[in-house]
Amino acid sequence: MVLFRSVAALSKLRSRLAQQSSSLGSIRWLQVQSASDLDLHSQLKELIPEQQSVASNVVVETLFSICSLSLFQERLKKLKSDHGKVQLGNITADMVIGGMRGMTGLLWETSLLDPDEGIRFRGLSIPECQKLLPSAKAGGEPLPEGLLWLLLTGKVPNKEQADGLSAELCNRAKIPGFVTYLFLVSCSHSLAHNHVFKAIDALPVAAHPMTQFATGVMALQVDSEFQKAYEKGMPKAKIYKDGGIIPPDNSLDYAANFSHMLGFDDPKMLELMRLYVTIHSDHEGGNVSAHTAHLVGSALSDPYLSFAAALNGLAGPLHGLANQEVLLWIESLVKEVGEDITTDQLKDYVWKTLKSGKVVPGYGHGVLRKTDPRYTCQREFALKHLPDDPLFKLVSKLYEVVPPILTELGKVKNPWPNVDAHSGVLLKYFGLSEARYFTVLFGVSRSIGIGSQLIWDRALGLPLERPKSVTMDWLESYCKKAA
Numbered sequence: 001m002v003l004f005r006s007v008a009a010l011s012k013l014r015s016r017l018a019q020q021s022s023s024l025g026s027i028r029w030l031q032v033q034s035a036s037d038l039d040l041h042s043q044l045k046e047l048i049p050e051q052q053s054v055a056s057n058v059v060v061e062t063l064f065s066i067c068s069l070s071l072f073q074e075r076l077k078k079l080k081s082d083h084g085k086v087q088l089g090n091i092t093a094d095m096v097i098g099g100m101r102g103m104t105g106l107l108w109e110t111s112l113l114d115p116d117e118g119i120r121f122r123g124l125s126i127p128e129c130q131k132l133l134p135s136a137k138a139g140g141e142p143l144p145e146g147l148l149w150l151l152l153t154g155k156v157p158n159k160e161q162a163d164g165l166s167a168e169l170c171n172r173a174k175i176p177g178f179v180t181y182l183f184l185v186s187c188s189h190s191l192a193h194n195h196v197f198k199a200i201d202a203l204p205v206a207a208h209p210m211t212q213f214a215t216g217v218m219a220l221q222v223d224s225e226f227q228k229a230y231e232k233g234m235p236k237a238k239i240y241k242d243g244g245i246i247p248p249d250n251s252l253d254y255a256a257n258f259s260h261m262l263g264f265d266d267p268k269m270l271e272l273m274r275l276y277v278t279i280h281s282d283h284e285g286g287n288v289s290a291h292t293a294h295l296v297g298s299a300l301s302d303p304y305l306s307f308a309a310a311l312n313g314l315a316g317p318l319h320g321l322a323n324q325e326v327l328l329w330i331e332s333l334v335k336e337v338g339e340d341i342t343t344d345q346l347k348d349y350v351w352k353t354l355k356s357g358k359v360v361p362g363y364g365h366g367v368l369r370k371t372d373p374r375y376t377c378q379r380e381f382a383l384k385h386l387p388d389d390p391l392f393k394l395v396s397k398l399y400e401v402v403p404p405i406l407t408e409l410g411k412v413k414n415p416w417p418n419v420d421a422h423s424g425v426l427l428k429y430f431g432l433s434e435a436r437y438f439t440v441l442f443g444v445s446r447s448i449g450i451g452s453q454l455i456w457d458r459a460l461g462l463p464l465e466r467p468k469s470v471t472m473d474w475l476e477s478y479c480k481k482a483a
Contacts, residue, residue, distance in 0.1 A: 108285030282449025
């Protein structure tokens with residue numbers, strides 16, 4: 001492939017970059033694509049010119065061979081040369097001891113987390129995404145494919161573009177030997193599974209779904225096009241329902257197809273899955289799963305290795321398992337007190353949880369200082385589709401009871417609910433009651449943001465991540481001298 005498509009394309013791209021740069025921090029530069037620009041691959045080739053052809057024409061894999069002289073890299077080099085010594089803040093001992101909390105130390109193009117407004121995807125808030133991104137039906141929830149397009153290009157796609165991307169994702173979602181596997185399963189010849197399913201099936205039955213998910217991703221890494229291209233000299237789940245396997249329906253969009261393969265075809269459940277995948281797709285770069293993928297990817301590990309590492313971080317109880325813990329906590333509350341819970345009984349149970357040294361799952365956030373907008377849009381979904389559900393009413397009552405108690409406790413910077421406080425109740429309402437599986441849904445969603453950012457990590461030529469560490473002796477000595 002040629003390095004640059006044409007002088008006209010370069011001029012157009014420079015104009016767009018100048019427009020983006022001049023409106024940093026706003027959404028004015030975002031464009032709605034015209035119907036003629038249907039192919040995401042061609043859009044990205046214009047944004048990020050390729051240096052050479054590689055072994056595969058797969059959209060994501062091909063883009064990891066991105067040109068080292070792209071205009072985005074030149075912009076980054078200029079930023080470094082002109083402003084590289086500008087201080088973004090002071091590093092304190094609290095930050096070092098507290099897990100680098102609050103340090104500004106990552107470049108993450110696809111999203112930014114605002115303490116008051118919540119997550120913004122390429123400058124767009126969640127309500128703005130719900131309004132502007134294409135949906136499967138009029139007035140419905142946004143399609144995750146539309147968000148993927150937005151994250152990769154910075155432009156809002158139209159419905160035709162989102163549908164085209166849906167078809168491409170379906171076409172590229174084939175697991176090696178999957179059709180053969182389905183035939184063999186129907187004939188009870190399970191010993192002939194392909195390597196991906198063999199790897200998953202080799203795990204004990206009690207293995208957590210996230211362990212199965214990460215194992216499956218690692219098994220897929222064997223066929224990584226990035227790895228094949230790199231070796232040739234390129235420059236630097238068990239998703240079963242009741243024991244069966246449901247083949248994909250390629251007429252459906254990404255989230256609806258995922259719901260279908262889980263065994264849920266209720267149109268409202270399809271809408272919920274579209275909403276769920278969209279709002280869970282990305283959340284800035286500092287959270288455990290996103291940062292892990294960025295860190296591992298900085299070593300030029302391929303996307304499978306990077307994403308599998310992210311999944312292992314997501315599986316931790318302080319990160320992705322929180323949505324599982326919320327539903328389990330609510331179920332234990334109902335089991336102990338009953339569904340018809342008074343406000344006083346609810347207050348007593350919350351205090352009981354806190355006094356036992358535990359937290360109320362689903363409340364508080366490391367960055368946000370107001371109610372998570374991802375919680376709010378799920379609440380609006382519930383008010384629209386299941387207003388009389390007892391567990392939803394309980395979640396609503398918790399929204400009234402918990403924040404004042406946490407405020408009174410005086411130790412919580414953010415007493416408001418986060419995204420995890422609501423998702424489990426919605427999923428259970430439509431029949432997905434296996435709480436241990438909820439984090440897998442989170443992981444499937446997060447692949448969109450992580451994959452998009454990995455592309456831009458390569459495009460910008462970001463270096464190997466290598467923060468400096470110190471010992472406790474060094475820190476004590478330094479602080480004493482500074483004092």
